[in-house]
Amino acid sequence: MITVLAGGVGAARFLQGLLQVHPFSDVTIISNVGDDTELFGLHVSPDIDAVLYHLAGLADEERGFGVRDDTFHTLDALSRFGYDTWFRLGDRDLATCLTRTHLLRRGLTLAEATAEVARALAVPAAIIPATNDRLRTKIRTDAGLLDFQEFFVKRRAADPVREIIFDGADSARPADGVLEAIASADAVLVTPSNPLISIAPILAVPGLRDALRDTRAKVVAVSPIVGGAAIKGPAARMLRDQGLEASAATVARLYADFLDAIVIDSVDADLAPRIEAADPHSGRQGMAVTVTDTIMSSMERKAALARATLRAAGVSTS
Amino acid sequence: MITVLAGGVGAARFLQGLLQVHPFSDVTIISNVGDDTELFGLHVSPDIDAVLYHLAGLADEERGFGVRDDTFHTLDALSRFGYDTWFRLGDRDLATCLTRTHLLRRGLTLAEATAEVARALAVPAAIIPATNDRLRTKIRTDAGLLDFQEFFVKRRAADPVREIIFDGADSARPADGVLEAIASADAVLVTPSNPLISIAPILAVPGLRDALRDTRAKVVAVSPIVGGAAIKGPAARMLRDQGLEASAATVARLYADFLDAIVIDSVDADLAPRIEAADPHSGRQGMAVTVTDTIMSSMERKAALARATLRAAGVSTS
Numbered sequence: 133m134i135t136v137l138a139g140g141v142g143a144a145r146f147l148q149g150l151l152q153v154h155p156f157s158d159v160t161i162i163s164n165v166g167d168d169t170e171l172f173g174l175h176v177s178p179d180i181d182a183v184l185y186h187l188a189g190l191a192d193e194e195r196g197f198g199v200r201d202d203t204f205h206t207l208d209a210l211s212r213f214g215y216d217t218w219f220r221l222g223d224r225d226l227a228t229c230l231t232r233t234h235l236l237r238r239g240l241t242l243a244e245a246t247a248e249v250a251r252a253l254a255v256p257a258a259i260i261p262a263t264n265d266r267l268r269t270k271i272r273t274d275a276g277l278l279d280f281q282e283f284f285v286k287r288r289a290a291d292p293v294r295e296i297i298f299d300g301a302d303s304a305r306p307a308d309g310v311l312e313a314i315a316s317a318d319a320v321l322v323t324p325s326n327p328l329i330s331i332a333p334i335l336a337v338p339g340l341r342d343a344l345r346d347t348r349a350k351v352v353a354v355s356p357i358v359g360g361a362a363i364k365g366p367a368a369r370m371l372r373d374q375g376l377e378a379s380a381a382t383v384a385r386l387y388a389d390f391l392d393a394i395v396i397d398s399v400d401a402d403l404a405p406r407i408e409a410a411d412p413h414s415g416r417q418g419m420a421v422t423v424t425d426t427i428m429s430s431m432e433r434k435a436a437l438a439r440a441t442l443r444a445a446g447v448s449t450s
Numbered sequence: 451m452i453t454v455l456a457g458g459v460g461a462a463r464f465l466q467g468l469l470q471v472h473p474f475s476d477v478t479i480i481s482n483v484g485d486d487t488e489l490f491g492l493h494v495s496p497d498i499d500a501v502l503y504h505l506a507g508l509a510d511e512e513r514g515f516g517v518r519d520d521t522f523h524t525l526d527a528l529s530r531f532g533y534d535t536w537f538r539l540g541d542r543d544l545a546t547c548l549t550r551t552h553l554l555r556r557g558l559t560l561a562e563a564t565a566e567v568a569r570a571l572a573v574p575a576a577i578i579p580a581t582n583d584r585l586r587t588k589i590r591t592d593a594g595l596l597d598f599q600e601f602f603v604k605r606r607a608a609d610p611v612r613e614i615i616f617d618g619a620d621s622a623r624p625a626d627g628v629l630e631a632i633a634s635a636d637a638v639l640v641t642p643s644n645p646l647i648s649i650a651p652i653l654a655v656p657g658l659r660d661a662l663r664d665t666r667a668k669v670v671a672v673s674p675i676v677g678g679a680a681i682k683g684p685a686a687r688m689l690r691d692q693g694l695e696a697s698a699a700t701v702a703r704l705y706a707d708f709l710d711a712i713v714i715d716s717v718d719a720d721l722a723p724r725i726e727a728a729d730p731h732s733g734r735q736g737m738a739v740t741v742t743d744t745i746m747s748s749m750e751r752k753a754a755l756a757r758a759t760l761r762a763a764g765v766s767t768s
Contacts, residue, residue, distance in 0.1 A: 173552030205521050209545030213570045223541050227527030234491035252531045 134447065135160045135317040135349070138259075139330025140167070140179040141196040141364060142356055143323035144186035146441075147257070149434025150321075151187065153449045154442065160313040161259040164325070165242065166269035166298055166333030169281045171219055172210055174229040175236055178281075179330065180246055180259060181228055188253040190224075196364065199224040218286045228253075243307040260313070262334040265304040269333050270297045280329070289366040293373040296328055301336035306343075314343040319445030322353035324426065326367040327386050328374070344390035350445040351392050354437065355380035358397040358426060381406050384419060393420035393444045395437070397427065420444065452765065453478045453635040453667070456577075457648025458485070458497040459514040459682060460674055461641035462504035464759075465575070467752025468639075469505065471767045472760065478631040479577040482643070483560065484587035484616055484651030487599045489537055490528060492547040493554055496599075497648065498564055498577060499546055506571040508542075514682065517542040536604045546571075561625040578631070580652040583622040587651050588615040598647070607684040611691040614646055619654035624661075632661040637763030640671035642744065644685040645704045646692065662708035668763040669710050672755065673698035676715040676744060699724050702737060711738035711762045713755070715745065738762065 134154060136147065138161050150159065164179045178197055185191035185199055192200045202222025211217045221229065228249060235245035241264040250259050271283040273291035283289060314320055325331055335341050344351055360378050362368045368378035376382045380396040384407045387394075396403060404421040411418075422444040428434045439449045452472060454465065456479050468477065482497045496515055503509035503517055510518045520540025529535045539547065546567060553563035559582040568577050589601040591609035601607060632638055643649055653659050662669055678696050680686045686696035694700045698714040702725045705712075714721060722739040729736075740762040746752045757767045 172548045173555050174548070199527075203521065203523050203541070205541035206524055206545045206548070209517075209542040210548065213545065213549040213567070215549075223521070223523035224527040226544075227524045227531065230490045230492070230524070230528065231531040231533075237491050249531070 133158050133160065133313070133317050134319050134321060134442070135162060135313040136321045136323060137162050137331055137334050138179070138183055138323050139164050139325025140182040141186075142325040143179070143330070144183045144191065145428045145434055146323045146354060146438065147183060148186055148431065149428065149436070149438035150442075151257075152431065152435035153438050154447075156256040159257045160309070160317075161257055162310055162313065162334060163246075163259055163261050164330050164333050165261045165263060165267055166329065166336075167280045167284070168268065169219070169279065171221060171229070172215055174226070174233045175242075176219070176221065176229050177232065177242070177246070177261070180261065181225070183259060184228075184250055184253050184255050187255045187257065190253070198222050216286070219281055241307070243309075258309075260307050260309055262307065262310060262340065263304040263337045264307045265300060267298055267300045267304045267333060267337065269329055270299050271295075272297065284329075289370075293370050296332070298333050298336040301333070302338070304337045306337050306339050310337075311339055311343045314340070314347050314349075317347060317349040319442065319447045320344065320347060320349050320351040321441055321445065322351070322387065322391070324354040324356035324363065326356060326362070326365055326370070327383050328367065328370050341390065351387075351390050352395065352441055352445040353383065353387050353391055354395045354426060354441055355383045355397065355400070357383055359399040363427065379403060385416070388414075388416045388419070391419055393422060395422045395424060395426060395441050395444055398423055398425055451476050451478065451631070451635050452637050452639060452760070453480065453631040454639045454641060455480050455649055455652050456497065456501055456641050457482050457643025458500040459504075460643040461497070461648070462501045462509065463746045463752055464639075464641045464672060464756065465501060466504055466749065467746065467754070467756035468760075469575075470749065470753035471757050472765075474574040477575045478627070478635070479575055480628055480631065480652060481564075481577055481579050482648050482651050483579045483581060483585055484647065484654075485598045485602070486586065487537070487597065489539060489547070490533055492544070492551045493560075494537070494539065494547050495550065495560070495564070495579070498579065499543070501577060502546075502568055502571050502573050505573045505575065508571070516540050534604070537599055559625070561627075576627075578625050578627055580625065580628060580658065581622040581655045582625045583618060585616055585618045585622045585651060585655065587647055588617050589613075590615065602647075607688075611688050614650070616651050616654040619651070620656070622655045624655050624657050628655075629657055629661045632658070632665050632667075635665060635667040637760065637765045638662065638665060638667050638669040639759055639763065640669070640705065640709070642672040642674035642681065644674060644680070644683055644688070645701050646685065646688050659708065669705075669708050670713065670759055670763040671701065671705050671709055672713045672744060672759055673701045673715065673718070675701055677717040681745065697721060703729075703734070706732075706734045706737070709737055711740060713740045713742060713744060713759050713762055716741055716743055
């Protein structure tokens with residue numbers, strides 16, 4: 133059994149590769165919900181849906197979210213009713229959100245609703261939100277405390293990030309099966325997602341981080357930072373905003389308390405000794421490093437990255 | 451002040467004509483809600499929206515409901531999630547339903563939500579649902595008791611109608627302003643809508659029928675039955691299913707307790723004496739009859755019908 137901590141598009145691409153080399157019936161995906169939002173009264177789960185659409189072969193891979201060849205007729209009509217439409221929810225994407233919202237209103241948990249949606253989209257893996265409770269990432273900027281999507285989409289993540297808050301995390305409970313999936317896994321993989329806003333909200337759910345520290349499985353992350361830049365999105369700049377170096381070494385350090393190994397890109401090979409060495413200052417143990425090509429520019433490269441990551445976790449692959 | 455009891459498309463067409471000859475700031479429309487339904491968790495008000503779309507110039511006049519040139523991408527995607535899609539809710543139409551549902555969930559009444567939607571669509575008339583409470587038309591057929599839209603849309607109104615039930619009517623209260631609009635009107639007009647399923651659910655709200663009997667305004671209906679057939683829809687057959695003659699005389703009789711005059715089509719001129727005469731059997735008084743062309747095949751004819759109806763109600767027109 134492989135358990136994967138997943139953000140949005142980076143996770144989705146990594147999982148596409150994993151699907152090539154590992155039977156998906158053995159994979160449990162634990163998804164970030166910190167960027168969930170409410171639009172027009174609908175519950176929108178962008179990270180869950182990014183993963184589902186990619187695995188269902190429906191994703192708009194260029195935009196990085198939503199459904200390929202989607203149209204925006206409902207959204208455009210909604211603008212007439214005074215709604216903001218900077219979150220470009222397409223007509224087909226809306227069907228997913230309507231379904232999820234309808235299921236939630238009928239009393240299903242987010243995990244149950246997600247399972248229904250995944251089944252309808254014929255996605256074979258188990259995908260579980262980190263929590264069924266309300267957990268919302270908020271970003272403190274010089275313009276005030278912003279809802280995540282307002283910061284990320286409306287303002288294009290342009291504001292310097294002063295603080296990242298996971299509203300509701302303190303009282304959130306892990307969804308059924310989350311802690312078990314970590315405890316009983318043969319390997320736990322952390323996808324190449326923004327550590328501050330895609331993975332951290334998962335880790336903020338009480339019990340998650342302890343489960344990662346305690347599991348007997350190897351925990352392996354893939355660095356989303358390559359050569360000092362994020363593969364996609366504002367991760368590098370956000371790390372610097374926090375006074376951190378934008379590097380795979382920082383990613384390793386952020387996960388140091390539970391990580392056994394990290395996969396970094398060949399361009400960052402010189403970082404390996406620093407990561408492998410123990411840090412006497414913090415008392416941190418060193419960790420194993422796999423150096424490989426991490427740019428997921430084709431299905432072959434995605435599969436190769438998944439294979440290297442599984443190998444680092446001690447799992448044999450096909 | 452003119453108050454109009456309105457069903458769906460027949461009402462919408464009549465109101466288009468009224469808009470040509472009377473200032474809409476003086477018109478209050480009381481709408482049927484018996485055919486409201488829930489689809490995908492959304493509150494759909496087909497009659498209210500038929501009127502709004504026609505008055506906003508957005509209506510798909512050929513289909514008789516929905517928005518012109520609408521697309522069905524969300525609906526088609528919803529079929530993947532196991533939803534029935536025989537109710538062809540278009541993408542733009544969906545925006546209206548999303549907005550209404552969102553407003554209802556935020557605690558607004560249906561009347562308040564309707565006012566917001568009308569304002570956004572720049573419809574200048576006041577349109578009030580007959581009730582804010584849940585009132586649903588159900589049709590007893592040999593296939594069982596059907597929700598109205600299942601009977602009307604899914605099964606194309608093909609089943610013989612054994613009984614028509616207005617579920618919830620007993621405990622429904624008139625929406626704010628409904629009784630006042632009838633009591634204080636200079637004229638009350640009943641649109642050429644199906645008397646059994648478009649107007650009867652309005653009359654079923656406790657207090658409505660008494661208000662119509664008691665108002666000092668003249669109450670004038672336009673017959674939707676012309677030459678023994680309905681202008682549109684199954685009204686004629688439904689009347690026969692109830693053991694009634696499909697004629698303007700029956701319409702007059704169904705409204706006899708509150709109607710002062712009826713407008714019938716020229717082809718039915720021979721019915722006028724029967725309607726004008728008192729009915730010693732039932733004790734019914736005779737009523738005034740206006741005979742004119744009632745087929746609303748052009749804007750000119752719609753306006754002429756509105757003018758004739760207002761004249762029958764004693765209102766001078768421009």
